[in-house]
Amino acid sequence: MSAISRDEVAHLARLARLAVTEDELDRFAGQLDSILQHVARIGEVAADDIPPTSHSVPLVNVMRADVPEPSLAREDVLAGAPDSAEDRFRVPRILDEE
Amino acid sequence: MTDVTNLTAAELAGVIASGEASAAEVAEAFLGRIEAEDGAINAFLHVDAEGARAAARAVDEARAAGRELGPLAGVPVAVKDIMTTKGVPTTAASKMLEGWKPPYDATVVERLKAAGTVMLGKTNMDEFAMGSSTEYSAYGPTRNPWDLSRIPGGSSGGSSAAVASRMAPLSLGTDTGGSIRQPGAVTGTVGAKPTYGGTSRYGLIAFSSSLDTPGPFARNVLDAALLHEVIAGHDRRDSTSIPQPVPPVVAAARQGATGDLTGMRVGVVREFDEAEGAEPGVIAAYKQAVETLGKLGAEVVELSCPHFPYALPAYYLIAPSECSSNLARFDGVRYGVRTGDDGHNSLEEVMALTREAGFGPEVKRRIILGTYALSAGYVDEYYGKAQKVKTLITRDFTAAFEQVDVLVSPTTPFTAFEIGSRTEDPVQMYLADLYTIPSNLYGGPAISVPCGLSDGLPVGLQIMAPTMRDDLMYRVGAAFETTQTPLVPQR
Numbered sequence: 044m045s046a047i048s049r050d051e052v053a054h055l056a057r058l059a060r061l062a063v064t065e066d067e068l069d070r071f072a073g074q075l076d077s078i079l080q081h082v083a084r085i086g087e088v089a090a091d092d093i094p095p096t097s098h099s100v101p102l103v104n105v106m107r108a109d110v111p112e113p114s115l116a117r118e119d120v121l122a123g124a125p126d127s128a129e130d131r132f133r134v135p136r137i138l139d140e141e
Numbered sequence: 142m143t144d145v146t147n148l149t150a151a152e153l154a155g156v157i158a159s160g161e162a163s164a165a166e167v168a169e170a171f172l173g174r175i176e177a178e179d180g181a182i183n184a185f186l187h188v189d190a191e192g193a194r195a196a197a198r199a200v201d202e203a204r205a206a207g208r209e210l211g212p213l214a215g216v217p218v219a220v221k222d223i224m225t226t227k228g229v230p231t232t233a234a235s236k237m238l239e240g241w242k243p244p245y246d247a248t249v250v251e252r253l254k255a256a257g258t259v260m261l262g263k264t265n266m267d268e269f270a271m272g273s274s275t276e277y278s279a280y281g282p283t284r285n286p287w288d289l290s291r292i293p294g295g296s297s298g299g300s301s302a303a304v305a306s307r308m309a310p311l312s313l314g315t316d317t318g319g320s321i322r323q324p325g326a327v328t329g330t331v332g333a334k335p336t337y338g339g340t341s342r343y344g345l346i347a348f349s350s351s352l353d354t355p356g357p358f359a360r361n362v363l364d365a366a367l368l369h370e371v372i373a374g375h376d377r378r379d380s381t382s383i384p385q386p387v388p389p390v391v392a393a394a395r396q397g398a399t400g401d402l403t404g405m406r407v408g409v410v411r412e413f414d415e416a417e418g419a420e421p422g423v424i425a426a427y428k429q430a431v432e433t434l435g436k437l438g439a440e441v442v443e444l445s446c447p448h449f450p451y452a453l454p455a456y457y458l459i460a461p462s463e464c465s466s467n468l469a470r471f472d473g474v475r476y477g478v479r480t481g482d483d484g485h486n487s488l489e490e491v492m493a494l495t496r497e498a499g500f501g502p503e504v505k506r507r508i509i510l511g512t513y514a515l516s517a518g519y520v521d522e523y524y525g526k527a528q529k530v531k532t533l534i535t536r537d538f539t540a541a542f543e544q545v546d547v548l549v550s551p552t553t554p555f556t557a558f559e560i561g562s563r564t565e566d567p568v569q570m571y572l573a574d575l576y577t578i579p580s581n582l583y584g585g586p587a588i589s590v591p592c593g594l595s596d597g598l599p600v601g602l603q604i605m606a607p608t609m610r611d612d613l614m615y616r617v618g619a620a621f622e623t624t625q626t627p628l629v630p631q632r
Binding site: 047051052055056057058059060061062063064067070071074075077078079081082083084085086087088090093094095096097098099100102105107115116119120122123124125126132134135136137 | 241242243244245337338351377380381383448450451453454455457458465469472473474475476477478479482484486487488489490491492493494496497500502505506508509510512513516522523525526527528529530531532533535565566567568571582583584585608
């Protein structure tokens with residue numbers, strides 16, 4: 044039985060904001076299925092009482108002095124944006140017209 | 142004077158400091174070498190000739206003014222294109238960032254500049270560092286200088302190929318699951334992954350933040366240590382940076398060069414010996430290397446790390462999960478390209494079209510896989526379980542390092558494979574990182590040092606050390622190197 048269906052891949056792609064093609068769906072479904080079958084091996088490990096590790100460096104609440112410093116210049120930041128206007132990032136329409 | 146591209150980084154620094162050659166002459170020699178060779182190899186995505194010349198001139202002026210020069214002043218370095226470089230194009234080998242010029246330098250790049258090194262340009266890689274062959278670059282694969290039909294490893298394949306083919310004496314890569322060590326192994330170069338948190342992630346385009354580690358490539362162990370020491374050390378702009386002094390890696394490399402490993406205990410991992418799929422030629426070169434370490438005075442101890450076989454599956458849950466989150470920033474708003482903004486499509490549609498056009502297949506696969514592993518109903522079974530396996534692997538290392546000083550293994554199960562032979566079978570590609578991933582999950586340092594050839598292609602010996610004991614792997618690596626003939630590709 045496959046671990047992941049084509050429909051599931053399509054759903055995940057939507058969640059991840061990827062407009063994948065039909066052709067990609069066909070390829071990815073099979074490939075992701077074989078990857079998932081491989082990684083499912085971690086199910087064999089008995090780890091019920093084991094605490095998880097997120098970072099290997101056990102640092103918590105790293106603080107620094109709250110001293111204001113100059114930020115990047117606005118025009119330098121906007122220079123790399125695909126579109127900008129009036130010193131801001133310009134984005135496509137987010138609200139439907141009334 | 143002889144062709145300076147044959148010199149080591151330490152030698153180059155010496156001839157520049159003595160005035161035998163100027164930094165400008167050295168820079169020209171390497172720029173010339175890139176001009177002659179890179180058409181065939183494709184190691185560079187961007188050559189910054191103008192920037193290199195200016196940096197070299199500054200070193201020559203400093204020397205003329207009698208100012209003291211650092212240990213790598215005037216030495217050229219190639220930089221992986223995942224590191225931001227102020228005003229110099231940075232794409233992470235993705236179409237998503239085509240033409241982007243960052244407004245700031247990564248910490249490691251800032252430190253390269255402060256040390257007076259000369260940045261030659263940005264090197265090719267697997268897109269966003271996801272891959273083991275550099276074939277997933279959106280700008281064409283890099284070719285291995287040992288055999289142009291083969292891969293140079295990945296994801297830092299441009300950096301390994303540039304050093305192997307003498308287009309640069311040094312380069313920087315990043316290692317998340319083996320992306321410095323595996324390309325080092327298959328190109329016959331030295332590649333080191335420092336302790337996680339020992340080198341700053343600030344200004345790296347993030348792939349898997351709990352694992353990403355920048356580190357050096359060189360043609361010998363001392364050179365790698367010299368570059369390591371320049372880029373390492375605490376950085377307050379990286380919250381996972383370790384606030385401790387840099388391990389004495391250069392001194393350790395010099396100590397190792399005496400070729401004496403008396404009193405050093407070297408562990409071989411039983412579970413790695415039982416792993417399937419390694420090429421016989423790789424195993425033969427590795428066994429020979431272990432024997433050599435014994436002859437140098439080290440005591441070889443066989444031990445067990447029972448959870449190592451689960452490192453690869455755990456990694457392929459943790460890394461894609463973190464990448465699916467990290468790469469959410471590429472939405473066609475703040476940097477890079479935007480697709481489908483025709484005045485009719487909604488913001489959400491434009492994002493999806495931008496990401497569809499901007500990302501290549503491996504990046505999409507990993508984003509989807511990570512989204513799956515983090516989704517409700519699966520997060521405990523997959524991401525949560527993988528984090529527990531990370532704890533168990535750390536415990537394996539901790540127990541092993543009570544018995545031995547370092548662990549050794551082959552760096553990668555196979556030598557450089559043919560371009561195109563594994564791209565459609567992700568699991569086969571992932572196996573390249575079988576031996577390298579445990580150190581990433583544990584966070585400890587590891588280095589790959591050339592240990593001979595198999596069918597005419599380089600093989601690497603991996604040396605793994607405890608967290609913040611990077612010096613130990615340099616000592617063992619440098620000692621081992623004294624027994625080896627330098628590997629020189631035809632190109």
